[in-house]
Amino acid sequence: MSLDAATVRRIASLARIGVGEDEIEGLRTQLNSILGWIEQLNEVDVTGIAPLTGAAQMALKMRDDVVTDGGDPDGVLANAPERAGDFFVVPKVVE
Amino acid sequence: MDAGTGYTIEGASGTWEVVIGLEVHAQVISNAKLFSGAATAFGAAPNTQVSFIDAAFPGMLPVINRECVAQAVRTGLGLAAQINLVSRFDRKNYFYADLPAGYQISQYEHPIVGQGTIEIELDGGITKSIGITRLHLEQDAGKSLHDQHPSKSYIDLNRAGVALMEIVSEPDLRSPEEAGAYLRKLRTILRYLGTCDGNMEEGSMRADVNVSVRRPGEGFRTRCEVKNVNSVRFVMQAVEAEARRQIAVWEEGGTVEQETRLYDVARGVTRSMRSKEDAHDYRYFPDPDLLPLVLEQGWVDALAAGLPELPDAKKRRLMARHGLSAYDAGVLVAEQATADFYERLAAGRDAKLAANWMLGDFFAALNRTGRTISDPPVSAAQLGALLDLIADATINGRIAKEVFEAMVETGDDPAAIIDARGLRQVTDTGAIDAAVAAVLAANADKVADYRGGKEKLFGFFVGQVMKAMAGKGNPALVNDVLRRHLAGGG
Structure with a gap:
């Protein structure tokens, strides 16, 4: 698998990472070498083996339906670049 | 699957069918x-x-x-659906200000519930099975407020x-009416x-x-998705508006592009959400913070045993027990509250009479007073007492x-109203005899007509006797006495 420059631009755009035109070729080479490394996994025969989603072979732990958290708007908003009352404030995002 | 409302739209160049999935x-x-x-x-x-x-x-x-898992399983069971004992959570990646993580935890390839069905009822007693x-x-996202500031969102x-359940239907719906019935x-x-309060106004169902x-007869053409419609009526309107738009595009020689649109309630049209062009590239992958969700069959069985009717x-x-019509x-x-009210009303009584009273006078009173079945002007016990007094x-x-009207107005029990207003039915044949004799004496000409063959006048005599008795005569006795008198007996 080999990425072209357009795909690199698209990945950057989807990830909201600003990438200059002069950086595209370097990133393309680096991403391709990572993908090439990962692709070695395709050499392993996994016929008849169930997919693994994690290293821990156990079921998901569950908790009871009890309210144990909340009531701390100041803590939640502590890192907000801007706030108004107890709202986060962001640049307008409506069409 | 095509039995249903048989809804089509006539375009300039012929007939079109509409295909809807929700x-x-x-x-x-x-x-x-x-x-x-x-x-x-x-x-x-x-x-x-x-x-x-x-x-x-x-x-x-997380x-x-x-x-929340139990609620999803209950819902799956209620939709006669397959429950997947192993399911998995994935990250659905997109950027929006009210999604702080930059991804929504969702289920993509392995949902907790698989295929099921819903039976919908359409006009004319037709039922249709929707896959x-x-x-x-x-997870739900946060809420953005756009009207608090000219250049900022809160x-x-x-x-x-x-927790949200996303419930996806097959493209089995064929008309706005079917879409409304399904919802x-x-x-x-x-x-x-x-498992959900179904309150579309508060956004708990969208x-x-x-x-x-x-x-007709073709395979599927390209579809468009109208996002976030928040009432049954708007869904029905959006289906029709979007279908008419697409028909116009095809008939003008154009091609419908797959895209995300919004329904503009004020103008009654759908419009494109251009910002969502990239939105379908969600780059799903298994959430590394969450192990597979594994359910025990016994736990699912216990939830099934606890489901209501x-x-x-x-x-x-x-229908079977009380002989009610499907409608x-x-x-x-x-x-559910209506069904509970009815079952309390019908218990030990004439079930059809109970249904007629509920669907007729009782529902009319709810509408007129603006009350609801959970806060009715007349309780099931009070209405039941009224039916007993008829029986x-x-x-x-x-x-x-x-x-009944007096009960709605005052909230009093029927027996009290009947006593206070002297409405008890007259079953004293002496009183009925006297009323009948007086009516016949005052209408000698009509009595002659009746005896001469104009038997339709019988209803007139009944009406006159009832009027004379202020409506309180026992109808069966009045009929008997009238027949006897008119036949020439005394």
Whole structure:
């Protein structure tokens, strides 16, 4: 698998990472070498083996339906670049 | 699958069919959120029901709420669907200001519930089976307020992380009416199950509507998705508006492009959401913070055993046990509270008479007074007492309507109203004899006509006698006495 420059631009755009035109070729080479490394996994025969989603072979732990958290708007908003009352404030995002 | 309303739209170049599939987001009823211990209640002060998990602080890990899982399983069982004992959570990646993590935890390839069905009821007593593709669990996003500031949006994360069930239908719906019937039926089932309150005004049930059009007999053409429609009526309107738009595009020689659109309620048209062009590239991958969700069959069986009687089963039972029509039974089971009221009313009484009273005078009184079945002007016990007084001939049916109106007005019991207003039915044959004799004497000409063959006059005599008795005569006795007198007896 080999990425072209357009795909690199698209990945950057989807990830909201600003990438200059002069950086595209370097990133393309680096991403391709990572993908090439990962692709070695395709050499392993996994016929008849169930997919693994994690290293821990156990079921998901569950908790009871009890309210144990909340009531701390100041803590939640502590890192907000801007706030108004107890709202986060962001640049307008409506069409 | 094409039996249904037979709805088509006539374009300039011929007939078009409409194909509709619905994705419904139903907010799960639970105390706490899907992956955090913050509360879910509607209408709290901003950002007071937010944990650091919901706000996506670094290092916070999600732990799933067992009750939310149970609610999804109950819903799956209520939709006669396959329950997947192993399912998985994935990250759906997109950027939006009210999604702090930059991804929504959802289920993509392995949802908790697989294929099921919903039976919908259409005009004319037609029923149609609509396929359910899947149901999966996911997190809701926060709420953005765009009208507080000219250049800023305000974000409240109280809703972020609340559990949603996304319920996806097959493209089996063929008309706005069918889409509306499907949504209403789904809402009824969710309310019976107690898994979602179905309140579309508060946003706890929202629909994405997939619409395409085609010539009869064709395969599917390209569909468009109308996002976030928040009432049954708007869904029906959006289907028609979007179908007409697509027909115009095809008929002008154009091609419908797959895209996401919004329904503009004020103008009655759909419009493109251009910003969503990239939106379908969600780059799903398994959430590394969550292990597979594994359920025990015994736990699922216990949930199944605890389900209430569902509307279809209740309807069949009312029809079989009480001899109600499919239509009447359908109206009575649409809301659980209505069905409960009816069953209390009908217990030990004439079930058809009970249904007639409920569907007629009682519902009319609810409408007129603006009250609801949970807060009725007349209780089931009071209405039942009225039916008992008809059954034991204390009052006749006509007076009963008068008594009922007084009950609605005053909230009093029927017996008290009957006593206070002297409405007890007259069964004293002496009094009826006297009234009949007086009416016949005053209408000697009509008596002659009747005896001469104009038997239709019988109704006139009944009316006159009832009027003379202020409506309180026992109708059967009045009829008997009249017949005897008119036949020439005394």
